[in-house]
Amino acid sequence: MTIRFGLLGALALASISLLSLGAAVAQDEVTITIWSLDDANQPALNLAREFDELEPGIKVEYREIQFDDVVAESMRAFATGQAPDIIAVDNPEHALFAARGAFLDITDRVAASDVINPDNYFAGPLNSVSWDGKLFGVPKATNTIALYYNKDLYAKAGITEPPKTWDELVEVSRKLNDPANNVYGLAFSAKASEEGTFQFLPWAQMGGGGYDNINAPGAVKALEIWKTIMDEKLASPDTLTRGQWDSTGTFNSGNAAQVISGPWELNRMVEEAKFDWGVTLLPTETEGGARSSAMGDFNWAIFASSKHPDEAFKALEYFASQDDRLFPEFGQLPARSDIALPETGEPLKDAALQVFVEQLQYAQARGPHPEWPKISKAVQDAIQQALTGQQSPQAALDQAAATIKGILGT
Amino acid sequence: MNRLLSGLRDGKGFDIVLVTVPLLFLFALSGLPLIYNVVMSFQEVDMFSLGTFARPWVGFNNYIAVFSQPETWPIMRNTLVFVVVSIAGQFAIGFGLALFFTLKFPGASYIRGLFLASWVMPGLVVGAIWNWILAGDFGVLNYILKSLGIISENIFWRSDTAWSLWGVVIANIWNGVAFNMILLAVGLAGIPRDLYEAAALDGATAWQRFWTITLPMMRSTIGAVISLGLIFTLQQFDLFAAITSGGPANSSNVAQYWAWEQSFRQYDFAKGSTISVVMIAVVLVASIIYVRSTRHEVRG
Numbered sequence: 001m002t003i004r005f006g007l008l009g010a011l012a013l014a015s016i017s018l019l020s021l022g023a024a025v026a027q028d029e030v031t032i033t034i035w036s037l038d039d040a041n042q043p044a045l046n047l048a049r050e051f052d053e054l055e056p057g058i059k060v061e062y063r064e065i066q067f068d069d070v071v072a073e074s075m076r077a078f079a080t081g082q083a084p085d086i087i088a089v090d091n092p093e094h095a096l097f098a099a100r101g102a103f104l105d106i107t108d109r110v111a112a113s114d115v116i117n118p119d120n121y122f123a124g125p126l127n128s129v130s131w132d133g134k135l136f137g138v139p140k141a142t143n144t145i146a147l148y149y150n151k152d153l154y155a156k157a158g159i160t161e162p163p164k165t166w167d168e169l170v171e172v173s174r175k176l177n178d179p180a181n182n183v184y185g186l187a188f189s190a191k192a193s194e195e196g197t198f199q200f201l202p203w204a205q206m207g208g209g210g211y212d213n214i215n216a217p218g219a220v221k222a223l224e225i226w227k228t229i230m231d232e233k234l235a236s237p238d239t240l241t242r243g244q245w246d247s248t249g250t251f252n253s254g255n256a257a258q259v260i261s262g263p264w265e266l267n268r269m270v271e272e273a274k275f276d277w278g279v280t281l282l283p284t285e286t287e288g289g290a291r292s293s294a295m296g297d298f299n300w301a302i303f304a305s306s307k308h309p310d311e312a313f314k315a316l317e318y319f320a321s322q323d324d325r326l327f328p329e330f331g332q333l334p335a336r337s338d339i340a341l342p343e344t345g346e347p348l349k350d351a352a353l354q355v356f357v358e359q360l361q362y363a364q365a366r367g368p369h370p371e372w373p374k375i376s377k378a379v380q381d382a383i384q385q386a387l388t389g390q391q392s393p394q395a396a397l398d399q400a401a402a403t404i405k406g407i408l409g410t
Numbered sequence: 411m412n413r414l415l416s417g418l419r420d421g422k423g424f425d426i427v428l429v430t431v432p433l434l435f436l437f438a439l440s441g442l443p444l445i446y447n448v449v450m451s452f453q454e455v456d457m458f459s460l461g462t463f464a465r466p467w468v469g470f471n472n473y474i475a476v477f478s479q480p481e482t483w484p485i486m487r488n489t490l491v492f493v494v495v496s497i498a499g500q501f502a503i504g505f506g507l508a509l510f511f512t513l514k515f516p517g518a519s520y521i522r523g524l525f526l527a528s529w530v531m532p533g534l535v536v537g538a539i540w541n542w543i544l545a546g547d548f549g550v551l552n553y554i555l556k557s558l559g560i561i562s563e564n565i566f567w568r569s570d571t572a573w574s575l576w577g578v579v580i581a582n583i584w585n586g587v588a589f590n591m592i593l594l595a596v597g598l599a600g601i602p603r604d605l606y607e608a609a610a611l612d613g614a615t616a617w618q619r620f621w622t623i624t625l626p627m628m629r630s631t632i633g634a635v636i637s638l639g640l641i642f643t644l645q646q647f648d649l650f651a652a653i654t655s656g657g658p659a660n661s662s663n664v665a666q667y668w669a670w671e672q673s674f675r676q677y678d679f680a681k682g683s684t685i686s687v688v689m690i691a692v693v694l695v696a697s698i699i700y701v702r703s704t705r706h707e708v709r710g
Contacts, residue, residue, distance in 0.1 A: 072674050079460035096677075100458065182547065192655060237566040238546045240658040241574075255547065373676050384659040388571050 030308050031059045032315060035074070036088035037067050037298075043141070043322075043330045044088055051318045058311050071096065078102055078303065085306040086315060088140055088298045091128040092194070092376070095368035097301065098129075098136035104302040104309055106316075107134045115317040124295040125335035128365035137301035138316050139335035141326055143262045144293045144363045145199065146355055147283065148248070148269070151276040153183070153257045162280040166203075166225050169258075169283045173234040176257035185234040187247040187256035190226065192384050195243050197366065197376040198294045199260060200226070200383055205292035205364055207285050211375055214382070214404060215397035218285055223386050223393035230387050240387055262296065263333060263356045266349050279352040281359050295363040297332070333360070371407045378403040444690070451684040457677065472684040481660050488575055489644075489664040492582070496646075497639045499583035504590025504635075508598055509620075511591075522595075529588040537652020540581040544568055544653060551580075574657035581649050586642070590635055597631030598624070633703030640696040644689060665689050 038044035045062055052060035063084070065073055071093050077083045078097075089097065097103045110116050116138060118126055125139035147169075149162050157176050163169040173185030189195050200222070204210065207218020229235050235256070239247065244261045251259035252272040260282070269277065282293055300319060302312045323334040327341050333356065341357060343350050369375060382400035385391040391399070446463075451472055453465040476482060511522045528536070543550045546566035555561045567577030601624065609619050625632075647666050650656065656663035656671065663671075665685055673682030 068674075071677065075457040075677065076460055079458055079462075081461070096457075102457075184547075192658065236547050237569045240569040241654055242568075250547070374678075377676060381659070388659045388661075390571070390659055 029057045029059055030311050031061060032086065032306075032308050032311050033061045033063065033084035034086040034088075034315070035063045035065050035070075035084045037065055037070060038088070039064060041330070043326055043332060044319075047319050047322055048315075050322075051315050054318070055311075055314070058314070060315070074102075078305065081305065083303040083305050085308060085312040086300060086302055088300055089137075091125065091139075091295065091297065091299050092366040092368070092372045094128050094137060094299050094301065095131055095372060096370045098131040098368075099370035102304055103136040104304045104306065104312075105134050105136060106138075106302065106313060109313050110135050110138075113313075113317055116320045120336045120338045122335055122337050122360055122363065124360075124363040124365045125297075125299070128295070128368050129299050129301070131368060137299045138320055140298040140300050140319070141332040142335040142360060142363070143264060143296045143333055144356060144359050145202065145244075145260055145262045145282065146293065146359045147258060147260055147280050148251060148265070148352075149258045149278055149280065150251070150254070151278055153254075153275070162278070163283050165283050165287055165289070166222070166285055170225060170228060170234070173229065173258065174232070177232075177234050179233070182255055184236050184250070184256045185258065186229060187235055187250050187259040188239060188261075189242060189244045189247050190230075190239050190383050190387055191241055191243055192380045193243070194376055196383050197379045198296065199244070200379060201364075201366060202282055202292045202294050206282070206290055208290070210364075211367065211369075211379065211404065212408060213401070214379060215394070215401040220394050220397055221285070223383065223397060226383070227386055227393055240384065262294075263353065266352055267331060270346055270349055277348060279355040281355060291359075291362040293359045293363045295365050297335070333357070337361075369408070374407050375404050378407070447683045448687055448690075450680060451687045453680060455679040455683075460679065468680075472680045473688075476681055476684050476688075481663070485660060485663045485665060485668050488660075488662065489666075492575060492579060492646075492664050493640060493643045495579050496582045496586065496643050497636060499579070500586035500590045500639060501632075501636065503583065504587050505594050507587065507591045508594040509624075511595060512598055522591075525591060526588050528585050529592075533585075533646075533648025534652055536581065536585055537649045540577075540584075540649065541568070541653050544577045544581070568654050569658055571658050571661035574654045574662035578649050578653055578662055581653060582643065582646055585646075585649070586639065589642070590639065593635045593638075594628070594631065597628045597635075600631075601627045630703050634700060637696050637700030637703065641693055641700075644693055644696075 034044070034048050036044035036048075040046070045064065048060045048062045052058065067090075070087070070089055074083065074087055074089070074097070083102075094103075110118060118135065121139055122142065125142050129135055129137035129139060147162065153176055154160075154162075159172055159175060163172045169186070175185070176183065177185035189199050201211065203222035203226070204214060204216070204219035207216060207220075207222045209216030209219030209222075213219070230237065230239065236242075236247075236250065245265070247256070248259050248261045248265045248269070250256045251261075252269055254275065281291065284291055300316050302309055302316070306312050323336050324339050326332045326334045327339075328344075333341070333353075341353055344353075366372060367375070378400040382391075382396040385399075386393040386396040449463065450465075452467060452469060454468050454471075455465055459465045507522075507525065511518050544567035546552065546564050546569060549564075549567070551567065552561070552564045555565070565573055567573050567580075605623050605627075606619055609623060614622070644666060647670065650662065650664060650667040651670075654662045656667050666689065669682045669685035669689070671682075672678045672685065
């Protein structure tokens, strides 16, 4: 009995040590992990796989995470030492990690790189990956918002060209508003989430304000115009709790004559909208006034805790080199000003894209600031308080400005 | 050694092992997170200190901060209104349906099975459906109410500060009716038929029979249903997330949604855990009532 046990024990020990020896020999190659919200129809997963095949010494493990979980998951992983090497993070939340040293400073690597050149990127996206004069990431893609309008309804109401100023927008919306036929003049989103801030900040910025100056006279005027639109029922009251995707759904079905949204709507609109439509730049406060727009989409960043920063940077260089495939294959806009977008053959979509690319020149990042979620919440609260009539726009924005001042520490 | 081993297989040792295993499991998976949560509410939490227990101790500062915010009391009031009206609605309709199905008409058991649909569906699916029903411009609820002449203009259930909480209450009542109906039906089935026959022979009306026989005999079931209903209603998160996200200007914000929002949207984990500790205290009271109401059912 004891001899048998002894033999079995010796055999087990021998096989285990042989296996581990074998595993150690095979561990010449480096493994990097990438987290992103892209699925198989979007760039990151496919580019990660291609990079894996291109580089024999680097193995790539890709994990898909949900949009809402990105920041919480990353925080938890970083705090427990299990952060990935590369992550795709939403641009307003980039500074949250960069300012605390959670992301790797890649300024020197970028300066030495042939593939990544900061001058090629639009100002807004580049700003969102920067902190304290250094680069902490590379923009992955970008998007913005502009004004979609229903050309058929315009013709019926006798409107010849889209509005250029805020007052013109309100006038045009009044003419197009048709409650008897269930048609609202305008659709947008004033939801109490990042979407609401995303939609409101461009207006505030065009009025001479910004997140650090949210109660500037121009910003108050913008919120007052929003209130007028809601009070006169030029937009649905559900605008307060509805996101951009659902609001644009009402445009597609002909229940709103205009909608403020982004290029992510184009594919669905081409299929569902049964009318002639176009896109124009966001109206400014005054004729020829300052332009601004929102800036969305994600950035790539390397975690400071990464054990293979060189290989991770190589991956980022590969992704940046494939930016010219972003639009033709995946329908996303690269954050680069040096890449021309090819024609898709769909005339309405191509015309719209030209407008979006032009609007991108004026797109401003949200922040960047490490406490962005709190700043955004102050703005959202002000919008909701003013539009539900609980506070006047001036009072609501004054309160938001005071809160933000406390957060900025100024 | 032999006596210990045989005690483990059959006798006191076995009983102890049977109880210890689930207790350990419960402690590890429910108890430790609970302790973690309570401890976190007394500390200053940051994204970098999520992984450790050793964070700066701030005593009751988080609690003071939470209770000095202007939105705290309106949100607590909303939570109270939500819980009371939901439970009242679910209980009344559930009880009514349970009584209705005791009439034993043909097909009763099949139709009763259909009512379980609401219990089976995932919370977010229910939320998404009610989202479409409650939509202001094109929602079915508005259409029905307008056709019946009850309202003349669309009610914006999701976006009107006066109605947003009630929209979620309606969806939650629908959600909870099945649970109440099943438990109350089981309780009703436990009442002997001859009590009713004897009362009918004595000339008692239906209402008198209900009041003097049904209700007293159902007392422990009702106690259990209401306590469980309180606990489940306080856990109701999916509907808020799907329909109003706390409503315009916090008008439909409740404590459970607010706690999640603080932790996972504002990344203020300390505040989120503080709010949830307050809720734990409330649920503790409900749980004590539940345990006491079912005490006589345990062989002791």
